[in-house]
Amino acid sequence: MSNPIIRIHNSQTDEVIDREMNDAEYADYQAQQLMDNAKAEAAEQAATDKAALLAKMGLTADEAKLLLS
Amino acid sequence: MAAGLGYKEFLTGDVLTAADANGYLASQVVMVFADSAARAAAITSPQEGMITFLKDTNSTEYYSGSAYVAIAGASGGMTLLSTTTLSGSSTAVTSIPGGYINLYCEIINFLPATDDARIYVRPNNISTASTYYNADTTTASGNLAFNDTTFTLSLGNDNVTATNLTQFTLFNYDSTATWKMISSLSMNNAATNPTTTVSYRSLIGFMASTSAITSLTFHLSAGNFTSGTVLLYGVK
Numbered sequence: 001m002s003n004p005i006i007r008i009h010n011s012q013t014d015e016v017i018d019r020e021m022n023d024a025e026y027a028d029y030q031a032q033q034l035m036d037n038a039k040a041e042a043a044e045q046a047a048t049d050k051a052a053l054l055a056k057m058g059l060t061a062d063e064a065k066l067l068l069s
Numbered sequence: 070m071a072a073g074l075g076y077k078e079f080l081t082g083d084v085l086t087a088a089d090a091n092g093y094l095a096s097q098v099v100m101v102f103a104d105s106a107a108r109a110a111a112i113t114s115p116q117e118g119m120i121t122f123l124k125d126t127n128s129t130e131y132y133s134g135s136a137y138v139a140i141a142g143a144s145g146g147m148t149l150l151s152t153t154t155l156s157g158s159s160t161a162v163t164s165i166p167g168g169y170i171n172l173y174c175e176i177i178n179f180l181p182a183t184d185d186a187r188i189y190v191r192p193n194n195i196s197t198a199s200t201y202y203n204a205d206t207t208t209a210s211g212n213l214a215f216n217d218t219t220f221t222l223s224l225g226n227d228n229v230t231a232t233n234l235t236q237f238t239l240f241n242y243d244s245t246a247t248w249k250m251i252s253s254l255s256m257n258n259a260a261t262n263p264t265t266t267v268s269y270r271s272l273i274g275f276m277a278s279t280s281a282i283t284s285l286t287f288h289l290s291a292g293n294f295t296s297g298t299v300l301l302y303g304v305k
Contacts (some may be wrong), residue, residue: 011163
C-alpha cells in the first residue's frame with residue numbers, strides 16, 4: 001500500500017511537487033493522527049463528564065456558568 | 070548572468086561589448102516577468118541587486134543575494150509571497166523569504182475529505198513533542214508548559230460545504246533570537262448543519278523554537294485536503 005501524498009510548494013520558484021510521503025514523514029504523520037485522536041477523545045470525555053455532573057446537580061450549563069462567575 | 074558592474078557613461082564611438090551589456094545594462098534594468106516561475110527559468114544565477122517586476126502580483130523585488138525581496142515603501146505594507154492550493158494529506162509552503170516583520174496568512178475555503186477534520190499548521194515542520202502550546206479563550210494567563218506537536222488552527226469542518234476563512238499572523242518569524250508566537254482566528258462550517266452553524270476558534274499559540282521560519286506545513290486531523298487556498302503575505 002502506498003503512503004499518503006504530500007504537496008510541496010516552493011514560494012520563491014512557484015514549483016509544486018506532489019509526491020508520496022517517505023517512511024519517516026509517514027511515521028510522523030501517523031503519530032500526529034494518534035495524538036489528535038487522543039486529544040479529541042479526551043475533549044469529548046470531558047464534555048460528557050461535565051454534562052453528567054451538571055445533570056446530577058440539577059443545573060443547566062448557563063446556571064453553572066453563573067455560579068462560577 | 071553577470072554581476073552588476075556599477076555605473077558607466079557611454080560616449081560617442083564607444084564599443085558596447087557583451088560584458089558591458091551584461092554587466093552595466095542587463096543587470097541593472099527592471100526585468101519584467103509573467104510570474105516568479107518565469108523569472109526562475111530565465112535567471113538561473115541571480116546576482117545581488119538585480120531588480121525584477123512580476124506581472125501576476127504587480128510586485129517589484131530585488132535579489133538580496135539569497136532571495137528575492139519585495140521593495141516596500143518606507144511606511145511598510147503587505148506583499149503577497151505565494152498562493153498555494155491545498156492538496157494531499159499535507160501541503161507545505163517552502164522557501165519563505167526573510168526580511169519581513171511578520172507573516173500573515175489566509176486559508177480560504179479549506180475542504181477536508183473526512184468530515185469534521187481540523188486544520189493544523191507546523192512552522193518549519195517541527196513535530197518534536199513539547200514544542201508548541203495552544204492557548205484558547207478558556208486559557209488563563211500564567212506559566213504554560215509546551216505540550217503539543219502542532220498549532221491547531223480550526224475546529225472540524227464539514228466535508229461538503231466550505232465557505233470558511235482562517236487567518237493567522239506569525240510574529241517576528243525570521244528572528245533567531247526569540248521563540249515564535251501565532252495569533253489566529255477561524256470560522257468554519259460545522260460538520261453538523263454546515264450552512265447554518267459556524268465553528269469558531271480563537272488561538273494564541275507559542276512555539277519553543279528560535280529558528281527563523283522558512284516553511285509552513287498544513288495538515289489535517291484526518292484524511293486529505295479536497296480543496297482550499299493558502300495566501301501568504303510578508304508584512305513590513
